[in-house]
Amino acid sequence: MARLGRYISSEWLESPLHRMFGRWAARQLKSRDYDVVHLWSGVAEESLLFLAASKPQQLTVVVRGSAHIRKQRELLLDEQRRAGVPMEVPSLWRVAREEREYGLASAVCTISSFAYHTFLSAGMPAERLILAPLGVDVGAFRPSPADIEARIKRILSERPLRVLTVGTLSFRKGALDYQNVVEALPGDFRIRFVGTFSHECRAVAARLRGQVEFIERKPQSELPIQYNWADVFFFPTIEDGFAAVLAQAHAAGLPIITTHNSCGSDLIEHGETGWLTPARDSEAMSEHLLWCHHHRGRLAEMCRVINDRPRIRSWDDMARDYLAAVTARLAAGAGHSARAQSRELRFHA
Numbered sequence: 001m002a003r004l005g006r007y008i009s010s011e012w013l014e015s016p017l018h019r020m021f022g023r024w025a026a027r028q029l030k031s032r033d034y035d036v037v038h039l040w041s042g043v044a045e046e047s048l049l050f051l052a053a054s055k056p057q058q059l060t061v062v063v064r065g066s067a068h069i070r071k072q073r074e075l076l077l078d079e080q081r082r083a084g085v086p087m088e089v090p091s092l093w094r095v096a097r098e099e100r101e102y103g104l105a106s107a108v109c110t111i112s113s114f115a116y117h118t119f120l121s122a123g124m125p126a127e128r129l130i131l132a133p134l135g136v137d138v139g140a141f142r143p144s145p146a147d148i149e150a151r152i153k154r155i156l157s158e159r160p161l162r163v164l165t166v167g168t169l170s171f172r173k174g175a176l177d178y179q180n181v182v183e184a185l186p187g188d189f190r191i192r193f194v195g196t197f198s199h200e201c202r203a204v205a206a207r208l209r210g211q212v213e214f215i216e217r218k219p220q221s222e223l224p225i226q227y228n229w230a231d232v233f234f235f236p237t238i239e240d241g242f243a244a245v246l247a248q249a250h251a252a253g254l255p256i257i258t259t260h261n262s263c264g265s266d267l268i269e270h271g272e273t274g275w276l277t278p279a280r281d282s283e284a285m286s287e288h289l290l291w292c293h294h295h296r297g298r299l300a301e302m303c304r305v306i307n308d309r310p311r312i313r314s315w316d317d318m319a320r321d322y323l324a325a326v327t328a329r330l331a332a333g334a335g336h337s338a339r340a341q342s343r344e345l346r347f348h349a
Contacts, residue, residue, distance in 0.1 A: 015093055022046035030054075036061060036326045039105070041069070041098050048104035059329055061130065062105040064115065066241040067261075069098040071118040075239045075261070075279070076172060082280075083171045085200050107329060109322070111242040112263040132322040133266045134242045135315040140224060141251035147228045148253055148307050152300045155231050160190045161293055164230035164254070166223065166245040169197035174236030174259070175204050180282035181236065181289065182211050188293050194218055194226050227252035231299070232292055237262050238279050253307045255299065257288045267313070273306045 026046040029037065033055075039047055041064045051058045066072050073090045080087040090098075102108050102124065109130040110116040116131045143151075155161070169175050175197075182191055192213045197205045205214065218226065227233075233249035233256045240262035249256055250267045256274035258264040259281075268274035277284040292299045 014091060018043055018094075018097070019046070026050045035059065035330060038063060038109075039101075040065070041101055041108075042094065044101045045097055045104070048101060052104060057333065058106075059326065059333060060104070060106045061109050061326065062101050062107075063109040063111070064098075064102075064119075064241065065111060067115045067239055068118040068122045068124075069095050070122055072239055079171050079176075079238050083176060083200070085171070087171055087200060107325075109325075112240075113265050114261055114263065115241045130322065130325040132318055132325065133263055133313065134244065134247065135313045135318040136244070136247035136251045138251050138312045138314050140221075141227065141248050142312070143224075143228055143253050143307070148303065151228075151231060151253070152303055155296050155300045155303070158296065160188050161289075162229060162231045163189050163191045163234050163289065164194070164226060164232070164249075165192070165234050166194045166226060166248070167235070167243070168195050169193060169201045169205055171198075171200060172238055173240070174238050174279070175201045177236040177280055177282040177285060178234075179204050179208060181234070181285050182208055184282070184286045185289060189289070192226070192229070194223070223248060224252065227254060230254055231303075232257065232289065233274075234258070234285070234289065235262070235264075236279075236282070236285055247313070250306075251312045253303060255292070255302050255306065257285055273302065273309075 022043045023046050025039070025043060026049075029047055029050060037047065037051060037058060037060045039060065039062050041062050044062050048060055048062075051060055067075070069090050073095055076087055076089045080089060107128050107130050108119060108124065109132055110119060111132060111134050113131065113133070116129060119129055120126060165178065167173055169178065185191070190213070191211060192215060194215045195217050197214075215226070227249060231254075233246075233254040235243060235246055235249075235256065235258040237243060237259055238261060242263045243258075246256060246258060246263055246267055250273075256264065256268050258268075258274070258276065259279040260276050261279045264274070264276050268276065270276045275288045277288070
């Protein structure tokens with residue numbers, strides 16, 4: 001059904017599809033009780049209304065996988081004007097629906113500090129927010145000592161630096177800044193993009209083919225090979241709740257250059273394990289990449305620092321943070337304390 005959006009205005013599909021799924025989800029909640037009902041924004045309203053009427057003490061959490069929807073709309077509208085082409089932007093209908101969901105839920109779960117602060121800026125009290133950044137399969141992406149040494153040797157050899165980006169080339173993910181940076185760099189870099197590109201960015205991809213090695217999207221099991229190829233990871237996103245590829249690159253021991261508008265601040269220390277820039281500041285991004293080229297010894301030392309600090313956030317860490325947050329809310333809620341203290345919470349998907 002979603003693919004029809006390529007041929008039919010998505011506004012025709014958005015409202016009926018979200019409501020239809022929301023009604024189905026609400027029906028599933030009628031047959032049993034739960035400690036916590038964890039709902040995704042955009043399809044939560046029907047469930048929240050049902051629970052408010054039938055189980056007013058129920059703890060409900062709405063998870064938002066991006067920034068606050070008003071901030072997301074603002075950023076993407078600005079980018080649409082900059083790019084001069086239509087983009088997928090949250091509709092006013094979707095904005096109103098999600099804001100009703102935020103108000104109905106016991107708490108809103110955000111998955112990065114960036115997203116968390118967009119809710120604070122929108123007036124959401126901190127006590128109604130949960131911050132639980134996502135994790136990564138550390139074992140799958142952690143490089144071997146031989147891989148680390150090969151990267152350091154390559155950096156010190158004065159061969160062209162290898163710059164990797166993984167994901168989707170789209171204006172939301174910073175395609176204009178990606179283009180500006182690539183075109184500003186001298187020939188002392190090998191640049192690789194692994195993934196797909198959106199319909200709106202076909203012209204950008206065509207323009208960069210002589211300078212960028214484009215590789216088709218790979219399954220996650222094959223991505224560690226790509227990360228091991230690289231010396232630096234570059235991700236100029238405009239708006240992301242939590243870019244999983246940043247966590248993967250961090251686990252793979254790569255220095256990262258990215259914007260504040262995702263999970264970068266949750267993963268890297270600016271100047272120590274990577275660099276954070278304002279969104280759309282392609283000049284600063286270029287300067288950091290040029291610094292990497294001109295300071296090979298310090299870049300190699302940065303790689304050692306990253307890999308000598310192996311505290312990479314895993315999915316276990318995310319689960320512990322989330323369960324601690326909801327358990328505290330259960331213990332504080334009327335009618336929930338005995339149940340919360342008497343047994344562990346269990347997930348039922």
